[in-house]
Structure formats: structure tokens, C-alpha cells
Amino acid sequence: MDYIGEHIWAGELGRFAVSLALTSAMLAVFSFWQAEKNPAWKKLGKVAFATHALSVFTVVGTLFFMMANHYFEYDYVWKHTSLDLPPRYLFSAFWEGQEGSFLLWMFWHAVLGLVLLFTAKKWTGPVLGTIAAVQAFLSSMVLGVYIFGYKIGFSPFILIREMPENIGLPWTEISDYLTRFPSFMDGTGLNPLLQNYWMTIHPPTLFLGFASTIVPFAFAIGALLRKDYKGWIKPALPWAFFSVSILGTGILMGGAWAYEALSFGGFWAWDPVENSSLVPWLTMVACAHLILVQKNRGGVLPSALFLSIISFLLVLYSTFLTRSGVLGDSSVHAFVDLGLSGQLLIYLLFFVLVSFGLLAFHYRKLPKPKKEETMDSREFWLFIGSMVFLLSSLQITISTSMPVFNKLFGPEGLIHLYENNKTISNPIDHYNSFQVPFAIVLTVLVSIGQYLTYRKTNMPTFYKKLAASAGISVILTIAFAWYSGMTNPIYILLLFTSTFAIVANIDYWIRVGRGKITLAGSSIAHIGFGLVILGALISNANKNIISQNKTFIHKEFPENENLLIELNDTLQMGEYWVTYVGERAGTGSESHYNYFDLEFYRENKDSMLVQEFVLSPSIQKNERMGNVPEPSTEHFLTKDIYTHVTYADVRTPEEKADEWQDEFEFTLSEGESKMVYENITVRLDSIISDTKKNPDGSFAFIAIGARISILGLADSVVQATPIYVVQNNQASSIDAELLDFGFKIQLAGIDGQVNKPLLKVWRQKPDEKPFILIQAIVFPMINLLWVGCILMAIGTLIAVWQRIKPTKK
Amino acid sequence: MKKTHIVLILIVAVLIGAIMVMFKDAGTYAGFNLADSNKGQEFTVIGYLDKEAKMDFDARKTIFTFTATDKTGVSRKVIYNQPKPQDFERSEEITMKGFATDTAFIASEILMKCPSKYNEQNEMAGNNNSYIDDKGQ
Numbered sequence: 050m051d052y053i054g055e056h057i058w059a060g061e062l063g064r065f066a067v068s069l070a071l072t073s074a075m076l077a078v079f080s081f082w083q084a085e086k087n088p089a090w091k092k093l094g095k096v097a098f099a100t101h102a103l104s105v106f107t108v109v110g111t112l113f114f115m116m117a118n119h120y121f122e123y124d125y126v127w128k129h130t131s132l133d134l135p136p137r138y139l140f141s142a143f144w145e146g147q148e149g150s151f152l153l154w155m156f157w158h159a160v161l162g163l164v165l166l167f168t169a170k171k172w173t174g175p176v177l178g179t180i181a182a183v184q185a186f187l188s189s190m191v192l193g194v195y196i197f198g199y200k201i202g203f204s205p206f207i208l209i210r211e212m213p214e215n216i217g218l219p220w221t222e223i224s225d226y227l228t229r230f231p232s233f234m235d236g237t238g239l240n241p242l243l244q245n246y247w248m249t250i251h252p253p254t255l256f257l258g259f260a261s262t263i264v265p266f267a268f269a270i271g272a273l274l275r276k277d278y279k280g281w282i283k284p285a286l287p288w289a290f291f292s293v294s295i296l297g298t299g300i301l302m303g304g305a306w307a308y309e310a311l312s313f314g315g316f317w318a319w320d321p322v323e324n325s326s327l328v329p330w331l332t333m334v335a336c337a338h339l340i341l342v343q344k345n346r347g348g349v350l351p352s353a354l355f356l357s358i359i360s361f362l363l364v365l366y367s368t369f370l371t372r373s374g375v376l377g378d379s380s381v382h383a384f385v386d387l388g389l390s391g392q393l394l395i396y397l398l399f400f401v402l403v404s405f406g407l408l409a410f411h412y413r414k415l416p417k418p419k420k421e422e423t424m425d426s427r428e429f430w431l432f433i434g435s436m437v438f439l440l441s442s443l444q445i446t447i448s449t450s451m452p453v454f455n456k457l458f459g460p461e462g463l464i465h466l467y468e469n470n471k472t473i474s475n476p477i478d479h480y481n482s483f484q485v486p487f488a489i490v491l492t493v494l495v496s497i498g499q500y501l502t503y504r505k506t507n508m509p510t511f512y513k514k515l516a517a518s519a520g521i522s523v524i525l526t527i528a529f530a531w532y533s534g535m536t537n538p539i540y541i542l543l544l545f546t547s548t549f550a551i552v553a554n555i556d557y558w559i560r561v562g563r564g565k566i567t568l569a570g571s572s573i574a575h576i577g578f579g580l581v582i583l584g585a586l587i588s589n590a591n592k593n594i595i596s597q598n599k600t601f602i603h604k605e606f607p608e609n610e611n612l613l614i615e616l617n618d619t620l621q622m623g624e625y626w627v628t629y630v631g632e633r634a635g636t637g638s639e640s641h642y643n644y645f646d647l648e649f650y651r652e653n654k655d656s657m658l659v660q661e662f663v664l665s666p667s668i669q670k671n672e673r674m675g676n677v678p679e680p681s682t683e684h685f686l687t688k689d690i691y692t693h694v695t696y697a698d699v700r701t702p703e704e705k706a707d708e709w710q711d712e713f714e715f716t717l718s719e720g721e722s723k724m725v726y727e728n729i730t731v732r733l734d735s736i737i738s739d740t741k742k743n744p745d746g747s748f749a750f751i752a753i754g755a756r757i758s759i760l761g762l763a764d765s766v767v768q769a770t771p772i773y774v775v776q777n778n779q780a781s782s783i784d785a786e787l788l789d790f791g792f793k794i795q796l797a798g799i800d801g802q803v804n805k806p807l808l809k810v811w812r813q814k815p816d817e818k819p820f821i822l823i824q825a826i827v828f829p830m831i832n833l834l835w836v837g838c839i840l841m842a843i844g845t846l847i848a849v850w851q852r853i854k855p856t857k858k
Numbered sequence: 859m860k861k862t863h864i865v866l867i868l869i870v871a872v873l874i875g876a877i878m879v880m881f882k883d884a885g886t887y888a889g890f891n892l893a894d895s896n897k898g899q900e901f902t903v904i905g906y907l908d909k910e911a912k913m914d915f916d917a918r919k920t921i922f923t924f925t926a927t928d929k930t931g932v933s934r935k936v937i938y939n940q941p942k943p944q945d946f947e948r949s950e951e952i953t954m955k956g957f958a959t960d961t962a963f964i965a966s967e968i969l970m971k972c973p974s975k976y977n978e979q980n981e982m983a984g985n986n987n988s989y990i991d992d993k994g995q
Contacts, residue, residue, distance in 0.1 A: 421861055429861075436865055444876045451884065469892070472902050474885035474955065483876060598920065609920045611941055668944065676944040696917060696941035822917060822941045 054227040055122045055208065056115070063111040063206035067191055070104035070155075073097045074185035081178030085275070091174055095166060098177050101184060102159040108191070109156050112205055113143060121236050122227055124212055125149070125205040131238030135638060141248040142239040144256075147372055147389075148191050148205035153253060155187045157260035165264065172284055175271025180263055186396045190389065203389060209233070241641065241671045247306035255303060255326060258296025259364050262329055264288040265336055266361035266404075269354045273407045278354075278415055282344045285357070287852040289337035292360075294845035296330045301838040312678045312693040314826055315589070316834070319480040321376050324449045325367030331442035332360040335435035346428045346503050348418035351408075356439065358404045363446065365400055369393045375452050425508060427501035434494040441487040448473060448480065485539060488582050492546035495575050496553040499561075514561065518553040525552070533591050533829070540590045547586060550579030570851055574844030580837025588831040595623030596692075596825040611695045615820040619650075622825050625690075626650040626658055629821060632697070635667070642667045642679075645694050645821055649683070666693045666823065689828045696822035709793055709811035716805040722760075725810050729792055730760040736806065737770075751775045755796045755806050759787065771796040771808075788813075885955070889928040893958040902955045903928050903963070907946065915942040926952060926963075935962040943970055 080094030112125065117139055121127045129142040129149070144150045162180045169176050193204025210221040220226050227233050268285040272278055303326060304316035317323060336356035343353045370376055373390030422429040451473055458466035473479050500506075500514050526545040535541055554575040562568035598609035614620050619628040628648045635642035644665040650658040666681040680693035713725055722732040734756040741750040754770045761767070769785035773796040784795045791813035800807045886892075888901040903926070907913075911925035911933075922942040927933045936954060943949075949970035956965035 424861075433865065436869060440869055440872055443873055447873070447876055448880050451880065470887040471881070471884035472887060473880065473883050474900055474902070475883065479880070479883040482879070609939060611920055613918060613920070678944065696915075696920075696944075820917065822920065 050222075050224050052122075052210075052227070053225045056118075056120050059111055059115050059120060060123060060206040060208065063108055063115075064193075064204060066104045066107040066111060067188060067204065067206075070101055070108060071185055071188040071192060073101035073104060074181045074188055077101055077181035078178050078185060081174045081181065084174045094174065094177065098162060098166060098181055101181065102163050105152075105155050105159040105184075105188075109152050112149070112152065113139070116142060119236070121233055122208050122210075123205075124207050124209045127209055127233070127236040129236065129239055131236040134236075134239055135244075137246075137249065138239055138244050140253070141243050141245075144252045145239055145243055146205070148203055150252065150256070151187060151190050152205070153256045154260055155184060155191075157253075157257045158184055158187070158263060161260055161264060165267075169284065172268065172271055172281065175274050176264070176267040179267035179270045183263060183400075186399075190392065200389075201392065241669055242310070242677060245306065245310045247302055247310065251299065251302035251306055254295060255299030258292060258299040259326075259329065259367075261288065261292035261295055262333055262361045262364050265292065265333075265340070265357040269357035270404060270407065273354070273411045276411070276414065278350060278411075279343075279347075282340055282353070286337070286340050286344055287849045289333065289340050289357075290845050290849045290852075292333050293330065293337050294842045294849065296326075296333060297838065297845070298842045300326050300330060301835070301842070305835070308691075309682065310679060312680050314680075314691065314693070314824065315592075315828075316831075317585070319476045321449045322371050324445050325371055328367065328442045328445050328449075329360050329363045331438050331445075332356055332363055335438035335442075336360050338431050338438075339435050342428045342431045346422075346426075347416075348422060348428065349432055350415050351412065352432065352435065354408055354415075356435065358408060359439075362397075362401055362404065363442070365397050366446070369397050370449065370453075375456065423505060425501070425506045427498065427503045427506065430494055430498060430501055434491060434498065437487055437490050437494070441484060441491075444483045444487075445480065448476075485543060489539075489543050489546050492543070492550040492579060492582055495550040495578055496546065499554065499557045499571065499575070515553060518556045519549060522549040522552050533587070535590060537590065540586060543582065543586050547579045547583040551576050551583065554579065566847075567851060570844050570846075570848030572844070573847065574841050577837045577839070577841030577844055580833045580840060582837075584830055584832070584834025584837055588828040588834060591829050593623060593827040593829075594824070595625070595827055596823055611822040611824050613820055613822050614647075615818045618818075618820075623827060624651060625661070626652075627825075632819070632821075641670045643670065643697070643699055645697060645823075647692060647823070649690070662690075664690070664692050668694055668697055668699055670699060684832075686832065687830060689831050690825065691828060692823055692825045694821050695824050698819070708814050710814055712809060712811050714797070714807065714809045716800050716803055716807055718805055726792075726812055728762050729790065729810075729812075731794065731808070731810070732758045732760065733806065733808075734758055734768075749776070753796065753799070753806070755808065757785070757794060757808075759790065759792070759794075761790060769794060773798060773806075889930045890926075890932040890934045890958070890963060891930070893963060894934075897958050897960070900955065900957050902953060904951060904953050905929065907949055907952060908933055909947070913946075917941075923962075926954065934958075936965050937962045938965040938968055940968070943968060946970065 074097075077094050077097035080090045080097055084090035084094055115123055116126050116130050117136070119126065119130065119132060125146060125148060129145045130139070134142060142149075144153045158180060162177055162184075165176055165180070166173065190202045191204055192202035193207060194201050209215060210226070215221055220230065223229060265285045265288055268281040268288070272281040300323075303323065307313065307318070307323075308316040336353065339349050339353040339356055342349050369390075373393050375390065422432065451471060455470040456462060458464055459470045460468060496518070497511075497515065500511055522545055525548050526541065529535070529548075530541050530544060535544065554572050558564060558568060558572035558576075562572060594610045596610060596612040598612050612620060612622065614627065614629045616629055616631060619626050621627075626649075628650070630646045630648055633644050633646065634640060635644060644667045647664045647666070649661050649664065651661050653659045662683045664681040664683055667679045669677045669679055671677050676699060678693050678695065680691055682692070683690045711726070715723060715725070717723060717731070717733040719733055719735060722730055724730045737754045737756060739750075739752045740748055743749045751774070753773045755773075757769050757771065759767045759769060767787060767790070769787060771785040771794050772783040774781050774783065780798065782795050782797060784793055786793045793811045795809040797807045797809045799805070885900050885902050888903055890903060890905075893899070893901040893903060905926040905928040908925040908927050913924040915922045920939055920941060922938045922940065924936055924938075924946070925933055926936050936956075938954075938956075951970070953969040954963065954965040955967040956963055958964075
């Protein structure tokens with residue numbers, strides 16, 4: 050049967066390109082393997098890899114073309130786009146699903162591979178061979194074929210009618226199903242939460258970061274395979290720092306998205322998915338610094354190899370955690386399980402066994418340092434710092450893996466150790482209890498690191514050079530702690546160490562480095578690191594929830610952090626007076642938003658309230674995800690004021706009016722009155738009726754009307770006639786609604802026992818002043834965090850550039 | 859002993875400590891019965907909203923009361939002194955963190971799982987199906 054309106058060629062092209070990507074990657078692996086013995090194979094390997102890269106680009110291009118042209122017969126296109134999707138969100142839609150994000154990852158691997166094809170020189174073989182091996186596995190994740198009954202991968206090029214759940218359904222037998230059923234004429238569209246500009250740039254940056262960890266990994270594997278244990282260090286160094294910079298930027302963008310568009314009240318919540326992105330960055334920082342030590346002084350080869358390997362493996366492990374459905378209940382934004390967890394687990398185990406196996410096998414042959422580093426050398430403390438970064442990442446990995454522990458040791462686990470599945474009760478406190486001390490150690494090391502010299506530091510000069518920075522930092526810390534009322538000693542310690550890190554590195558760059566560009570990269574990046582920690586500390590430790598509700602309920606109940614504010618009412622929040630001026634619907638492409646306008650006033654020196662700014666937090670009426678609040682934030686140089694609506698009645702006025710309550714049922718005789726509500730009395734004046742008989746004498750139609758007078762306050766009288774109808778043995782009532790009174794009366798029938806009409810009344814909810822519940826938080830100094838992130842990324846890129854720029858002879 | 863070895867031992871020690879602290883900080887996924895027999899102790903209960911029972915949100919006091927049924931079928935009144943989550947009625951599954959008292963389960967944190975888009979698609983397939991059946995095709 051020929052189906053009408055399908056674009057079969059697109060899916061076939063896509064699937065062909067995926068198969069070509071897989072086979073060319075395997076050919077590349079084989080050729081580069083052979084090339085180690087016979088260099089003649091190298092050319093074939095390069096051609097195969099170039100073919101592979103081209104195939105990946107074709108896959109991505111085809112899927113993108115299908116999405117841009119609304120080929121809704123394809124499941125992926127139907128699920129992730131719709132006709133009204135603004136083109137700027139097409140990218141977001143592309144990587145909304147698992148398949149698309151795998152493709153994004155492969156795309157970056159292919160791009161990085163092409164760069165290495167021209168720059169890796171003698172390392173081309175093993176490095177590209179390793180990348181090709183990873184790419185072969187990834188290609189199979191989007192293959193979507195069954196082999197011996199096992200499903201290998203999940204293709205984005207499947208038609209909806211080919212989806213397993215639809216096969217055999219009657220509509221798949223209809224040739225014009227696309228034009229016949231409205232549900233195929235438009236897709237279900239992109240999740241509105243992801244229709245945000247951050248979602249256009251955050252995933253590609255983050256995935257470039259993830260993808261870039263493969264380069265040090267590939268160099269390390271290549272070094273082990275070739276037994277050339279030292280030669281990889283120099284070419285891998287800039288790549289390691291490149292990875293640090295890009296991955297860091299990607300994580301920052303994720304935090305910014307969460308802060309700007311989500312409403313959990315902050316930029317970081319130790320969510321498993323966030324953790325999975327942070328962990329490889331931490332190990333990559335350690336890895337990059339160890340490669341640096343190895344290049345300059347040597348002696349840390351095993352650790353450098355280990356960290357290069359584990360950074361990439363942790364990216365794979367993150368992928369497994371976030372995509373296998375293991376996280377399930379513990380994370381809100383893990384991907385939906387596509388049934389690929391087994392395949393992912395096998396790949397993960399394969400790479401873990403092969404790479405650690407290689408490292409263990411070669412461990413004894415690795416060149417050993419003749420002499421241990423002394424404790425007054427820069428290399429020793431860089432090594433210690435790297436180990437603290439490693440510890441930090443392992444702690445996060447272990448705690449994020451709680452669901453994995455449950456699977457292994459829980460009630461249904463392989464080894465049954467405990468009865469009930471466990472979950473970390475208060476993740477923020479749990480992670481902070483480890484990460485704050487780690488941050489203290491790291492910021493101290495960042496402060497002193499640059500002042501230490503390789504081999505042996507002249508200690509008296511070292512102390513002398515650092516004294517000024519330390520003194521300034523102590524003064525700044527005391528001043529700020531006193532000014533802001535910070536009392537927690539651990540936080541004050543971190544306040545000092547992070548300030549010290551900033552001041553010492555500024556001082557180093559100006560006084561010791563004399564502002565030279567060669568030292569700019571590391572100094573700027575380290576200043577940035579100090580600023581990130583300082584910003585995170587101050588904005589969290591001193592954050593001020595100004596919407597505290599002081600109502601006392603019970604000593605077991607914490608004070609509420611939500612404030613109820615009625616329309617046109619003004620309440621004090623912190624130093625502000627806030628007026629809720631009204632609700633309005635968004636216009637144009639934002640018509641699914643309800644905005645709540647809040648005017649913020651502050652007292653000036655003449656005790657007059659002056660309007661400072663207006664915030665409009667909103668609720669997105671989201672058919673698919675439910676209604677979602679979105680925050681609104683006013684940014685100042687030294688603080689942000691963040692608000693979001695925690696409760697609002699978002700029903701339309703019609704829906705609100707349709708709410709009848711206080712139902713009341715009674716009987717009345719003619720002429721009798723009854724007070725039904727405190728302000729309404731009803732009197733039955735008379736009963737009227739109308740009937741129509743069938744030819745056989747039975748009743749075809751009976752209608753009874755009750756003439757009622759409704760006596761409101763101030764002697765107003767209104768007439769109403771509710772009607773009761775029996776037609777063809779079906780009874781129904783026509784109610785009399787008196788909206789001016791907020792009152793409704795029904796003739797529900799005749800009470801057979803007393804032979805009186807049975808009446809029912811309702812009234813509307815008394816008009817309540819509209820109100821919303823809001824939460825408002827002041828985040829002080831959060832700009833330090835963003836500035837720090839940017840400086841860290843820029844500084845690291847300068848350092849990369851210093852290492853790869855063409856040197857003048 | 860070499861310094862690297864000391865560092866290694868320290869790393870292992872900290873990691874063992876991390877695992878122990880993790881289990882100490884971990885609450886248990888439980889049913890209402892277990893929570894009831896350990897009143898005041900924190901548990902995480904996964905359950906469903908009882909849509910028949912009364913649900914009430916007192917905005918002025920910010921107290922949300924509803925009835926939940928856990929996975930073993932035990933129902934409890936739950937009190938949550940936070941605003942009623944948006945679209946609570948639509949939730950498929952609710953994760954409640956809190957403790958039991960004599961009268962109710964006091965939740966300090968609630969996470970909801972809402973119907974995913976994949977279910978929506980199944981529904982669609984079903985709808986199409988019934989549409990065709992109605993037409994007798």
C-alpha cells in the first residue's frame with residue numbers, strides 16, 4: 050500500500066547515514082589499529098573517519114531538515130515540534146529528546162575529530178582510533194534495529210505508524226491517514242519550559258564540553274597502547290584546558306537557565322542531573338593541572354593518565370545515570386527511559402574495563418620519578434589540589450548514585466543489604482557538608498599556588514610576597530562579615546579563603562607577573578574561581594527570604610516563606626513596600642502566560658514611598674506539563690530581587706463564576722416563605738403546569754413551573770420560575786439563575802409523600818478579593834558568581850591560546 | 859612511606875567517610891504504616907492522590923490538606939504547609955517527605971510526577987483507534 054503525503058526518502062537517507070556512520074567508524078578503528086604496524090593503513094583510516102564525520106553531519110542535517118519542514122509522519126518530529134513553534138526554538142526541539150541529544154554529542158565528537166585529523170600529527174592514529182571506537186558505540190545508540198530479538202539503539206527516523214505501540218492499529222492501514230486525522234496535521238510541540246533562549250545555547254555548549262573530554266582520554270589511551278608514556282602530554286594539555294573552559298561555561302549556562310526560568314529559587318540545587326554535569330568538570334580541572342605538572346616537572350604520570358581516563362568515564366556514567374531511568378524518582382529532569390539502559394550499561398562497563406585494564410597492565414612500566422616532590426614545591430601542592438578536586442567529584446558521584454545503590458543492595462538488589470530503598474533527605478545540606486570544606490582547601494591552594502615555584506620554593510620570599518594579600522583579605526573579610534551579619538564560622542573561613550584567592554591572584558598578576566599576557570590566563574581564571582566560590586557563598590549564606598509569613602500555626606511547622614497579597618493591597622517585604630496591581634494575560638506568542646504585576650516601592654529620605662521597579666512573575670498555562678510558575682528578577686549591581694508566584698487562581702472569570710455551593714433542599718406549600726440564606730428569602734406564589742397527551746392517552750410531555758418571589762435585603766422582590774419537565778419518561782430541570790443575587794433555584798420535582806414541590810437552591814462563593822501567594826528572595830552579590838564564571842572561562846581560553854598560538858622563531 | 863601513599867590512604871578514608879555519611883543522611887522510602895509506627899521520624903512516602911477524598915487549600919493560612927494512598931494501599935490525611943502545587947489534581951504520583959503524627963502525615967516537601975508526553979501519545983493512538991471503531995471501519 051502507498052501512503053499519501055509521507056516523505057519516505059528523508060527517513061531512508063537518515064537511516065542510511067546512521068549505518069554509514071557506524072560502519073565507517075568501525076572501519077576507521079580497524080584501519081588505525083593496522084596502521085600502528087603498517088603505516089600504509091593510516092590513509093584509509095583518515096578517509097574512513099572523514100566519511101564518518103560527513104555521515105554524522107548528514108544525519109544531523111536530515112533530522113533538522115525534517116523538523117524544519119514539519120514532516121509529522123515521523124515520530125521524533127511529531128513529538129518535539131509543532132506548526133506554531135517559533136523557528137528560533139527549532140534547535141531546542143532538536144535536542145529535547147534522547148536521540149537528538151545523542152546526535153548533538155556525536156556531532157561535536159565528529160567536529161573535534163576533524164580538527165584532530167589535521168592537528169594531532171603523529172598521534173592521529175591512536176587518538177582518532179579511540180574517538181572512532183566511541184563514535185561507533187554512539188552511532189549504534191541511534192541505529193534502531195533488532196538483532197536476535199534485542200533492540201539496538203533508538204532511531205529518530207521512525208514513522209509514527211512504525212512505532213511498536215502503533216503497529217497493527219487500524220489507522221495504520223489507512224493510506225491517507227496523514228490528511229485524514231487532525232492529530233497528524235500538527236505535532237505535539239516543544240515543552241514550553243524549554244522554549245527559552247538559554248535552552249538554545251546551553252545544551253550545545255554543555256555537550257561540546259562533554260565531547261571535549263574525549264580528547265585527553267583518547268591521548269591517554271593512545272599513549273598506553275603505543276607505550277609512549279610521555280609524548281601525549283604536550284598535545285593533550287591545551288585540549289584539557291579547552292575542556293575545562295567549555296564545560297564550565299556550559300554548566301554556568303545551565304545554572305543561569307535554572308535561575309532565570311525555573312522556580313526552585315536559586316542557580317544550583319544539587320539535582321542529580323546538575324551533579325552529573327559538574328562531576329566531569331571537577332575531574333577535568335584536576336586532569337588539566339596534573340598534565341601541566343607532568344609537562345613542567347614530571348612525576349605524576351599515573352595520576353595524569355588516571356584522571357584523563359576517569360573524566361571521560363564519568364561523562365559516560367552521567368549519560369547512563371540521566372538516560373537509563375535509574376534516577377527515576379530522584380530527579381525532575383532526567384530523560385524518559387527509551388529501554389536502552391542495558392545497552393548503555395554494557396558500553397559503560399566495556400570502556401571502564403578496557404581503559405582501567407590498560408592502565409593496570411601498563412602501570413608497572415610507567416616511568417617512576419627518581420625523587421619525591423618536596424612539600425615546598427609547586428608540583429606537590431598542585432598534586433594535592435588535583436586530589437581534592439578528585440575527592441570532591443567522587444563524593445558527589447557516590448551520593449548521586451544512591452538510586453544505583455538501591456538497585457544493587459536494596460530490597461530487589463543483587464546483594465540484599467537493606468529493606469527499604471533510601472534517598473538523601475536533605476541533599477543541599479548533605480552536599481554542602483562535604484563541598485564547603487573542599488572549597489576551603491581549594492581556595493587556599495588557588496591563593497598560594499602561583500607563588501610557589503617548581504622544585505623548591507624560597508619560603509621567606511613566599512611569605513613576604515603573600516603577606517600583603519593575606520592582610521587585605523583579613524580586613525575585607527572582617528569588614529564584610531560584620532556588615533552583613535555573617536556568623537557561621539565555617540562560612541567566614543570560606544569567605545576569607547575565597548577573598549584571599551581573588552586578592553592574591555590579582556596581586557600576583559600585577560606585581561609578580563607585571564601584567565604580562567603570558568601570565569594573564571592562569572591569573573584571570575584563578576580570580577574567576579575565587580569569585581565563583583565567593584558569589585555562591587554570599588548569595589546563599591546571606592540570601593534573605595523577604596516574604597516571610599509570620600502567622601504562627603504550630604511549633605512543629607516552620608514559618609512559611611510565602612506571603613499572601615490581595616489585589617491592590619500593599620505589604621512590607623524587607624526594605625520594600627509591595628503592591629499587587631493586577632493580573633494580565635500575555636500577548637502574541639506569550640498568550641499562554643498569566644502575568645502578576647508587583648510594584649516595589651521604597652521609602653526615600655523624606656519618608657515618601659517612591660516606586661523603584663515592577664516585577665511580573667508569571668504562570669505558564671502549560672497543557673502538557675501542567676501550569677508552571679516562572680520567576681521574575683530585578684538585577685542590581687550588588688543584589689538581585691527574585692520573585693515567583695507560589696499560588697494563584699488561574700481560572701478564567703467564567704470558570705470562577707460557575708462555582709455554585711451551599712446546596713440546600715426543601716419543600717414549600719403555595720404561599721409559604723422560607724429564609725434560605727441570611728440575605729435571601731423565597732416565597733412560592735403558585736404552581737403552573739402544561740401537559741400534552743399522546744393519542745393513546747399517556748402523557749407525552751409534562752412541564753411544571755414554580756412561580757417564586759425572591760425577597761432580598763431592602764425589600765427588593767424578584768420573580769423567577771424554575772421549571773421541571775418530564776418528556777418521554779426523562780425528567781429534567783430548567784434552573785433559574787439570578788446572577789445579581791449570586792443565587793440559583795431549581796425545581797427538582799414533587800415530593801411524593803407530602804405532595805409539595807421540592808426545591809433546591811445554591812449560591813455563589815461570596816466575592817473574594819483576588820489574591821496571590823508570592824515568594825520573594827534577595828540574593829546578595831550573585832553577580833560575583835556570574836562574573837567569576839565568565840572570567841574563569843576567558844582566562845582558561847587565554848591559557849589555551851598561549852599554548853597553541855604559533856610561536857615566532 | 860611515600861607521600862603519595864599517605865595521600866592515597868587519606869583519599870580512601872575520606873571516601874569511606876563519604877559513603878557512611880551518605881547512608882546516615884539518607885531517609886527511607888516507606889509506606890504510611892512504617893511512618894506511623896515511627897512517629898516523628900522522617901520518611902519519604904511515594905503515593906497517589908486520593909481524588910475522591912476532600913482536598914482543601916486554605917490560602918490565608920497556607921495549609922494544604924489532602925488524602926494520599928501509598929503503594930501498599932494505605933490512605934492517610936496529609937498536611938502540607940506550603941502553597942498547593944500547581945495542577946496537583948493532575949499528578950500521577952506524589953513523593954512526600956515528612957513525618958507521621960497521631961492525626962496526619964505532615965509533609966515538608968512534595969514532588970509530583972505529571973503525565974508524560976509519552977502517555978499522551980499512547981492516548982492519541984487509542985483515540986484514533988476508537989474513532990475508527992465508531993465509524994465501523
